[in-house]
Amino acid sequence: MRPLSLSLLICLVSVSFVQAAEIDALLEQVKAVGPKGQGNLVAQQAVLKLSQGDREALLPILHASNDANPLAMNWLRGAFEAIADDTLKSGGELPQHDLEEFVLDTDNAPRVRRLAYEWLAKVDESAPDRIIPTMLNDPSEELRRDAVARLIEAAQGAVAEGNQSVAHTNWKQALEGAVDEDQVNTIVEGLKEQGEEVDLVDHFGMLMSWKLIGPFDNKDMKGFDVAYPPEQEIDFSAKYEGQLGEVEWKSYQSEKQDGEFDIGELVANHKGSVTYATTTFESDREQDVEFRISTQNAWKLWLNGELLFAREEYHRGMFFDQYRVRGTLKPGENVLLLKVLQNEQEQDWAQDYKFKFRVTDFSGRAIHPADDRRASR
Amino acid sequence: MQRIILCLCAVLTLTISAVADWRQFRGNDADGLSSVTVPTDWSNGAPIAWSAELVGRGLASPIIVNGQVVVTASSGPSQERLHVLSFDAETGELQWERQFWATGRTACHPKTCVAAPTPASDGERIFAFYSSNDVVCLDLDGNLLWYRGLTHDFPNASNSLGMASSPVVANETLIVMVENDAESFTTGLDTATGETRWRLDRPRAANWTSPVIMTDEADGSLHVLIQSSKGVVAVNPKTGEESWNYQDGASTTPSSVVSGEVVFVPSNGVTALKVGESNPSVPEILWNEGGLQPGTSSLTAADGRLYLINRGGVLASVNQKTGERLWQLRLKGNFSGSPVIAGKNLFTFNEDGEGFAVELGDEEGKIVGTHELGETILCTPAIADGAIYVRSDGHLWKIAQQ
Known part of the structure; x- marks a missing residue:
């Protein structure tokens, strides 16, 4: 015999079904959930009530998920799946027509459309053949x-x-x-x-042409929080005192077919050093993008002078699209500044001083510079 | 009155269930021990009661709660889809599945995966934890109770090689280690709400070990032991307050094991510690044996013996009181999962999917059965209700007499 479950206990003291009028209020309570457990108590009651609802709540949950934050999306997904699962197990039907409409409307959030599609496909075997071939350029x-x-x-x-x-x-x-x-x-x-x-470099939109300056000091990994002059200004005519003497900006072009920009190979693998890399990216409009970075080195990224992300981790592997950082390109020229740091580990597997960098939409499709698709190469 | 009787019935049921359960990594007490009897006659291979297909990737151990076998998985090209699946322990039938979207980074070494940490349960709730540092709390029927995204909260809390530490439950608190090179911490979450009870800044170094639980035999209070490259710190599970600290370094891969009032730590070989009698904030070192070198598998202890598997696949039996190696037995292959013990037998699976049933004698260990599952096995088996449960990426098996 299974002990009384929490949801059953809550059921005993709450309304056994959710009135349609309540759904909007419950959805808002769930969507108010925030970081660090903020709003959890209220959201917990709301999501359990939602989960007790019937199939009428399914579409409202999907629509509410469209603009929910990533945490709230998961809370809502939990309620959606509980209702959909119970509906099918009790012999009910999912609203197939509404689900398909939701899937085909690209104004809906990609992840939520996918959720709707997967439940539609559970009850409509023909859905994949009907829908998927039309999705080759879909935002999802x-x-x-x-x-x-x-x-x-x-x-x-x-x-x-x-x-x-x-x-x-x-x-x-x-x-x-x-x-x-x-x-x-x-x-x-x-x-x-x-x-x-x-041409994989072109397909993935790898940025292959950068100006570099360095090395600056990163002995004992102390350079991460040191704001060397390139963090104050990007002046291609300036010269600064570096780790091994005077340094100045120099242009480099990678020819690697896999899109790697290898500082160690193009310049030198200075142990315990900082190198700054900068390039410009022309955008024909304001647009939200992802900067997708792969590196084994610690790094910081600025877009038009604003620090987007900083990561102090060395030699834990290099994977395709290892980091995804969101930012907003302004119309015209955008300045990217990347701080790349090498430590002093001596193991063979800890010698890489390189990165891959590309600009994509949120689905991973390459965004090329507006001025010239090949200019970044 | 009727309500009181109902409550008492519920408590009694939960207590009975706890005995039959295997609620977290290496069991209810996180020590790899089970009191139940399981089939040891593997002369014709292990008896497979049922197997079930799984989705995506997963090396988290199964847990067993109230007759449900719960496993996690991750799927998709970037493993961004997080799965929790519940199977009927009796039949292997899928009862329910829930999916979520990772809110933290899913990058990891190809050998491991996002569903590496073993879930935990308090008997009423399931706590699924992933390398992306998402924490999902469900009731036993699969209803979401709360959700936390710890990398969503702390964006630099991640490890590019992947995380693998499994959470434990103690004193209504879920203890989750999110220890890595960048934003490193361990936190205690209220099991009922997911709210943060406490958060400790921890050494900035990748750490794949799991917390273990120690009971103070004097007053019955619980301590959670958190291991890292710096050593081991014991904390109050409800407050995170430190009770003692061992600072002589420890491994970041195999976890410690507690047996009674002693904790055996993979530190400078293996080091046995107990709470100091004169100064409880400083642990007493009972012995240290540098020649004992556990590999990836965590330690196990039973009946006055400590068991460990080294990188060469050699199982060693060690006297808990002295650190003396009593016997050793060469198994075969590499081991990522940890051994578990039921009665006088130890069970473990190598990475090639070969399982070993080892009879644990005073003078020697003896392989009494082997079984080829034919798939990569990286998990630690679970034991409950007369059965052993083990999983690969693609399958979940129940080993039991039919």
């Missing part, structure tokens, strides 16, 4: 990934059947929507076997 990373996966499968099938022309068409279409590294690599291999090379 997950919906687009499924569309790409279908094309990859079609390409692989065509290759197996010896139909190179159909395979090529599918590979090319797949590449158009692909943003995830694993899918892109599969497509690149497929095209390579057909004799076609893909």
